Amino acid sequence: MxxxxxxxxxxxxxxxxxxxxxxxxxxxxxxxxxxxxxxxxxxxxxxxxMPERYDYVSLVKLAEKDSGSYIEKPAAIIATLENRWLPDYQSTYHAEHDGSIPFKVRFENPENTGLIRMVSEASPSQRESIKQVHAQLIDELSQAQSAAVSSLKQNLERQIESLSSTIKMLEGSTDAGAAIAAAFEKRLSLEATLNSMRPMEVLTVSRESAERKGPxxxxxxxxxxxxxxxxxxxxxxxxxxxxxxxxxxxxx
Structure with a gap:
């Protein structure tokens, strides 16, 4: 079988x-x-x-109104950089060199900070060009921040002066104790804000990353x-x- x-x-x-x-x-x-x-x-x-490529990073700290509070929001600054100052520079560069900028610039805001990072990836031969672009954008940002700081200072000084005048007027009144105390408290708060203001700070410009980009x-x-x-x-x-x-x- x-x-x-x-x-x-x-x-x-x-x-x-x-x-x-x-x-x-x-x-x-x-x-x-x-x-x-x-x-x-x-x-x-x-x-x-394969050509070596690195990240080139510029870092600025936005002007502070007081600790942890910034005169202008980082998101608004990045929007202005992306949609106004960088396109303006690209137009100028194209007119002078008959071509586009040979690298990209991206903007970042680390979470819960007032830092703005400008990052460009390129070869070492382009470092000076990157430094020039970043420096120009930082200069535009610095001017805008200085104007914002100056405007806020003038506004605070006017309010403090107005409160001082109000306090002098109320000092002659017998029943104005509560109003004077409130005015004093408000003036002290404004003076504290004025004294705690910090201008924009440039931390680094076009710093080369330690590690090469790419595989x-x-x-x-x-x-x-x-x-x-x-x-x-x-x-x-x-x-x-x-x-x-x-x-x-x-x-x-």
Whole structure:
């Protein structure tokens, strides 16, 4: 009965064994080596010749009205930088150089701070150009901040002067004690705000990041090796398949 079952089982002549795969691979190993080494060499060349790029960062601290409170909101400053001062500079640059600025400038506000970061990614050869652009934008921001500080100071000084006059007028009244106390308290609050005001501070201009941007050279070489390995195996078997098809067509 068992012999009959064995005879009835279908025989598959087209099955491929691991030995067949290994034989085919060894037969076409030159194709594998050629693809692997050419891809690896291309990856090494790209990693070596890839231009270095760094982040160049400028950092300013906005003018403070008092501790943790800023005369102008960071979001409003960034909107002005993105939609007014940077486009104005881009127009001037295009008119002078007949081309666009060869790098981008992005603006960030770290959460819960009054800091504005200007960041540009470029090669070291463009550092001076980045410094010039950042310095121009910082100058525009500085002028706007100085004007805002001056305006707020004048407003506070006028209010303090008005309160002082009001206090003098009320001092002659017998029943104005509560009003005088309220005026004194308000004047002290305004004076404290005036004394705690701080101008905008430039912390750094176009500082180069410590680490290079982009993938590491070792990672590029590793990926090239993996790509060459997979591509070499695939092309080795594809070459053998094409050879077998060609041989069968020539026989027929």
């Amino acid at each position: 068992e012999d009959n079952n064995r005879r009835n089982q279908p025989q598959y002549d087209d099955e491929i064994s691991l030995v067949d795969l290994a034989t085919t691979f060894l037969k076409r190993r030159r194709v594998f080596y050629a693809v692997l080494f050419s891809t690896l060499l291309a990856g090494i060349a790209y990693a070596v010749l 590491a050279r070792s990672l590029i070489v590793l990926l090239a090796g993996l790509l060459g390995l997979m591509g070499g195996v695939f092309l080795a078997f594809l070459t053998e398949f094409a050879s077998m098809v060609k041989a069968q067509m020539s026989e027929s």
